Amino acid sequence: MASAREMRMRIRSVKNISQVTRALEAVSASKVRKAMAAVSATRAYASKAWQVLAHIARQPGRENLHPLLTRRAQVHQVLVLVISGDRGLAGAYNTNVIRSVSQHFGKSAIPVRYIAVGRKGRDMLMRRRRQVIAEFSSLPAAPSFADVSAIGRMAVEEFLNREADEVYLIFTDFINMARQETVLKKLLPLEVSDGSGRVEAFEQKHLSAAYIYEPNETEIMDEIVPRFTALQVYQAILESLASEHAARMVAMRNATDNAIDLVGDLQLQYNKARQQTITNDLLDIAGGAEALAKAIARD
Secondary structure (H helix, E strand, O other): OOOHHHHHHHHHHHHHHHHHHHHHHHHHHHHHHHHHHHHHHHHHHHHHHHHHHHHHHOOOOHHHOOHHHOOOOOOOOEEEEEEOOOOOOOOOHHHHHHHHHHHHHOOOOOOEEEEEEOHHHHHHHHHOOOEEEEEEOOOOOOOOHHHHHHHHHHHHHHHHOOOOOEEEEEEEEEEEOOEEEEEEEEEEOOOOOOOOOHHHHHHHHHOOOOOOOOOOHHHHHHHHHHHHHHHHHHHHHHHHHHHHHHHHHHHHHHHHHHHHHHHHHHHHHHHHHHHHHHHHHHHHHHHHHHHHHHHHHHO
8 A cells, every 4th residue: 555645645646637627627618618609600601501502513404513513423532621629638529530530431442632620630640641631730719711711722622623533521510518420521522412411401491493693603603612612611610629629628527527536535545544554653652662561560
């Protein structure tokens, strides 16, 4: 059993850790509220933009509307945008993202390249020797569309330049404070035939008429399709930020609770060690007194 001094040092160390985790929990709670507000503020517009894109994709002759809507006869290259966090201490948040990448593209026979958003995802991909062509990290705490539009533009350019025949997006969808789901979404060419997800289901139920484009169909398509595609990336980043802060808050709360339980166990062990020390001292005193009494009796 450790000495009383060692136990005191361990108790002090665990208490210090619990203070750190409690502070991180409070910071994450503040950030997740702001991130949820940002997601809520943009979700309606992003959903409507997706409805427009989905409806355009169902127009007659969609292959001629815009190159971003055109399916390639053969897929020779795949590009994947992986959205993760810059920091750890968020439970399984970053690990789940990379696990999803491995599940969907780990054994792909088609060459896959990656754009990493977040240092953790970049590091994990590079450790697995995946081809990372670009990385975006240290994004602002509350990114605007202008802060991340370069990511969407790069994906669009890779597709238009035929450097990629399909573009996928892997991010974490914020459901609620206790539930975040890793999502794989086909970004380019636009694919909405499965009807999965909140927005796609809404679109299938409410949109059926054909669009008439004014003043010019080509100009409108050239403007809104790339912009709305980049908007889907922006919305995914906001969802991932909210999910990361929620996961970190829950992880830090669990760490704080575990630290409190550990302090209780260590305190009990410390009390036992201290009691044992006192008992040994009393036995030594009693033994010394008895030996002294016997010595006096012999004299």
